Amino acid sequence: xxxxxxxxxxxxxxxxxxxxxxxxxxxxxxxxxxxxxxxxxxxxxxxxxxxxxxxxxxxxxxxxxxxxxxxxxxxxxxxxxxxxxxxxxxxxxxxxxxxxxxxxxxxxxxxxxxxxxxxxxxxxxxxxxxxxxxxxxxxxxxxxxxxxxxxxxxxxxxxxxxxxxxxxxxxxxxxxxxxxxxxxxxxxxxxxxxxxxxxxxxxxxxxxxxxxxxxxxxxxxxxxxxxxxxxxxxxxxxxxxxxxxxxxxxxxxxxxxxxxxxxxxxxxxxxxxxxxxxxxxxxxxxxxxxxxxxxxxxxxxxxxxxxxxxxxxxxxxxxxxxxxxxxxxxxxxxxxxxxxxxxxxxxxxxxxxxxxxxxxxxxxxxxxxxxxxxxxxxxxxxxxxxxxxxxxxxxxxxxxxxxxxxxxxxxxxxxxxxxxxxxxxxxxxxxxxxxxxxxxxxxxxxxxxxxxxxxxx
Numbered sequence: 001x002x003x004x005x006x007x008x009x010x011x012x013x014x015x016x017x018x019x020x021x022x023x024x025x026x027x028x029x030x031x032x033x034x035x036x037x038x039x040x041x042x043x044x045x046x047x048x049x050x051x052x053x054x055x056x057x058x059x060x061x062x063x064x065x066x067x068x069x070x071x072x073x074x075x076x077x078x079x080x081x082x083x084x085x086x087x088x089x090x091x092x093x094x095x096x097x098x099x100x101x102x103x104x105x106x107x108x109x110x111x112x113x114x115x116x117x118x119x120x121x122x123x124x125x126x127x128x129x130x131x132x133x134x135x136x137x138x139x140x141x142x143x144x145x146x147x148x149x150x151x152x153x154x155x156x157x158x159x160x161x162x163x164x165x166x167x168x169x170x171x172x173x174x175x176x177x178x179x180x181x182x183x184x185x186x187x188x189x190x191x192x193x194x195x196x197x198x199x200x201x202x203x204x205x206x207x208x209x210x211x212x213x214x215x216x217x218x219x220x221x222x223x224x225x226x227x228x229x230x231x232x233x234x235x236x237x238x239x240x241x242x243x244x245x246x247x248x249x250x251x252x253x254x255x256x257x258x259x260x261x262x263x264x265x266x267x268x269x270x271x272x273x274x275x276x277x278x279x280x281x282x283x284x285x286x287x288x289x290x291x292x293x294x295x296x297x298x299x300x301x302x303x304x305x306x307x308x309x310x311x312x313x314x315x316x317x318x319x320x321x322x323x324x325x326x327x328x329x330x331x332x333x334x335x336x337x338x339x340x341x342x343x344x345x346x347x348x349x350x351x352x353x354x355x356x357x358x359x360x361x362x363x364x365x366x367x368x369x370x371x372x373x374x375x376x377x378x379x380x381x382x383x384x385x386x387x388x389x390x391x392x393x394x395x396x397x398x399x400x401x402x403x404x405x406x407x408x409x410x411x412x413x414x415x416x417x418x419x420x421x422x423x424x425x426x427x428x429x430x431x432x433x434x435x436x437x438x439x440x441x442x443x444x445x446x447x448x449x450x451x452x453x454x455x456x457x
Contacts, residue, residue, distance in 0.1 A: 002028045002081045003453045006057040008074055008090065010066050019052040019060040027057060028081045028088065037086055040069040040127075041093035041160030042141050042190070059090075072127055072147060072157050080451045092126040092449035094442065095143060095162035099170055100132040107146055107154055111170055114422070116148050118168065121438035125446055129159060133183055136161075161187075163449035166195045166441065168419065172247055175199050193448040195441075196418045197394035202246045202301050205416045208391035215387035218380055218403075218413045220304035228287045231302055235259040240305035243290070247299070256305070257286070275341070306412050308404045309365045314340045316361050317404040317414065319424050320381040321433075323440035324397045326447045330385045332378045333440050334433035336424025337361035355427045377403055380411045388416060397444050 004027045011019075018038060025031050036049040038061070045068040052060065059079065061071060071090065080089045096118050102109040108130065115130050122128025129145030136143050141161045146154045165187060169175045175198045184194055203224045209216045221238070223230050224246065234241045235257060243255040256268040265280040267289065280286040290296060308315035321334040337356040362370035381401050389396045400420025404412045425434030446452070 002085075003451055004028065004057060004079055005076055006059050006079045008071070008077045009058060009060045010071070010074055011060050011062050013062040014064075015062055016064050017048045017050055017062065018065060019050050021052050021054045021056060021058045023055070024057040024059060024079070025051060028079060029085055030081070030088075033085070036088055037083070038065060038069060039087055039089045040071055040091060041162050042192075043069045043160035044087070045069055059088075070142070070157075070159050072129070072145075072159055078126060078446070078451050082450075089163075089451070090127075092163040092446060092451045093159060094122045094126050094128040094164055094166060094445050094449070095145065096122065096128065096130045096166045096168055098130055098132060098168045099174060100134070105153060115146075115168070118166070118438065118441075119146075119148055121435075122166070122442045122445070124439070125442035126163075126449075126451070127159070128442070129157070129162075133180065136183075138186070161190065161192060163451075164193050164195060164445045166445060167197065169198075172199045193395060195395070195397045195445060195448060197392075197396075198418065199247075200416055200418050202244060202415070205388065206301075209384070209387055212387040212391070215384050218384065218411055220306055220412055220414070222301050222303045224301050225298050226300065226302035227297075228283075228292050231257070231287075231297075232283055234302055234304065235265070238304045242303045242305060243297070244301050244303060245299060246301055255290070258305075303414070306404055306406050306414075308406055311339050311361065311364050315404075316340070316356075316365075317402055318358060318361070318377065319420070320377070320401040320403055321420050321424070321437050322381055322385050322399045322401070323437055324444045324447070325440050326443040326452070328444075328447055330382045331440055332381055333437040334424060334430060335374070335378075336427060336430055338424075355424060357427060357429050373405065373409070377405065377411055380413070384413055384416070395448070397448070398441060 006024050018036060033049055035046060037044050037046050045065060047065055077090055081087065082089060096115060098108055098115055100107055102112060106112040108115045119128045119130055129147050131143045131145045135145065142158050143161060144156055145159050147157055149155055174180055184197065187194060206219055206222055209219060236259065240256060240258040243257065245253040258266040265283055265286045267278045267286060269276055278289065308317060310316065316337055316339045319336045319338065320332060322330050323333045325331050335358045337358050337360065339354040339356060341353050358374050359370060362373050366373050381403060384401060385399050388399065396418065398418065400417040401413055402415040404414060406412065422434060424430055
């Protein structure tokens with residue numbers, strides 16, 4: 001297998017001949033070949049091939065070939081030879097699966113800017129487009145994809161089924177629905193890999209790690225669907241715990257419960273956009289507020305509270321963004337620190353938290369040992385990622401971890417997200433890391449699409 005970056009051109013020639021320069025033919029080991037299968041995504045056509053006297057690596061596709069394989073545009077693109085050199089693959093063709101429901105100028109609603117950011121980054125590695133489930137024609141094996149325009153708009157083009165799909169569906173309920181599960185399985189049956197199958201349920205992650213001794217020691221004690229008796233037992237043992245909805249995100253629906261033998265029980269939570277704190281003299285009153293008798297604790301996880309290191313009296317935790325690269329190795333691509341807002345139950349920025357670089361946060365706590373502590377946390381995050389992949393039914397290519405370090409310098413993992421948000425990259429000092437994460441995502445798309453250099457596994 002050979003892989004190289006080439007300039008792809010379209011011509012208006014009426015013949016079906018593909019032309020390529022001598023440098024490109026040599027790079028792809030195609031010297032002397034007269035016929036060639038040209039493939040884009042799931043579409044292949046056989047055509048005569050002729051050498052062209054021109055410097056550099058260039059491939060020329062006539063109108064008939066371009067229409068047959070539905071090549072979306074010209075430009076620098078990867079070419080890969082397979083099947084003993086009889087097939088040249090152009091691409092990879094990368095489809096970003098998302099949800100629609102917007103307007104012509106904002107086809108993906110409030111996520112349009114984010115999807116454009118993804119597609120533009122993907123176009124640096126191949127042909128990249130966005131699509132929704134309703135854009136697929138299974139009968140024709142094509143997708144009516146969205147391609148960004150330089151002026152900020154979008155154009156629609158029909159392309160073959162892609163080489164790889166990057167799943168960025170935003171809705172948890174849609175992502176695990178029967179219809180979407182069937183859609184993803186249909187792609188898999190066509191040997192089209194999916195980069196990240198679906199969102200994680202919190203308890204699923206804990207269960208995946210429970211037999212991984214080295215990883216599981218970083219998980220706080222946790223109980224799903226806790227009874228009032230179990231909550232009381234955990235409060236007396238740990239003095240404070242968190243109640244988290246199993247399918248929640250962004251800190252929504254989380255309660256921090258605290259027990260003081262002399263003062264009673266306290267509940268911190270977010271209510272109507274503000275941080276609320278309630279005190280209860282009786283445990284039964286706390287349970288009544290939480291709706292325990294009405295079954296509201298179902299689909300919640302009770303989690304041991306951890307005394308995290310603090311800055312100015314506020315606890316801090318860290319978002320670690322990991323991505324696999326083009327060698328299929330986990331890389332810590334970005335790290336952001338979050339300091340909790342006053343009275344907040346979480347460190348989420350939308351709940352009043354403050355975003356810091358890890359060096360800023362760890363430097364204030366550990367001073368000259370900050371780099372050492374950060375490296376320890378990176379090592380733990382990679383260990384966790386490897387353990388999750390070993391216990392996942394589907395390929396995992398990207399993970400976000402919320403990690404904390406307690407006052408005894410023990411490292412804990414609170415959350416794992418297969419579709420991590422990008423809010424940490426709003427910090428000016430982390431913007432370059434944000435670009436690097438996107439570069440790694442699409443490097444891994446090349447790996448999954450089997451656009452790999454000779455000798456890579």
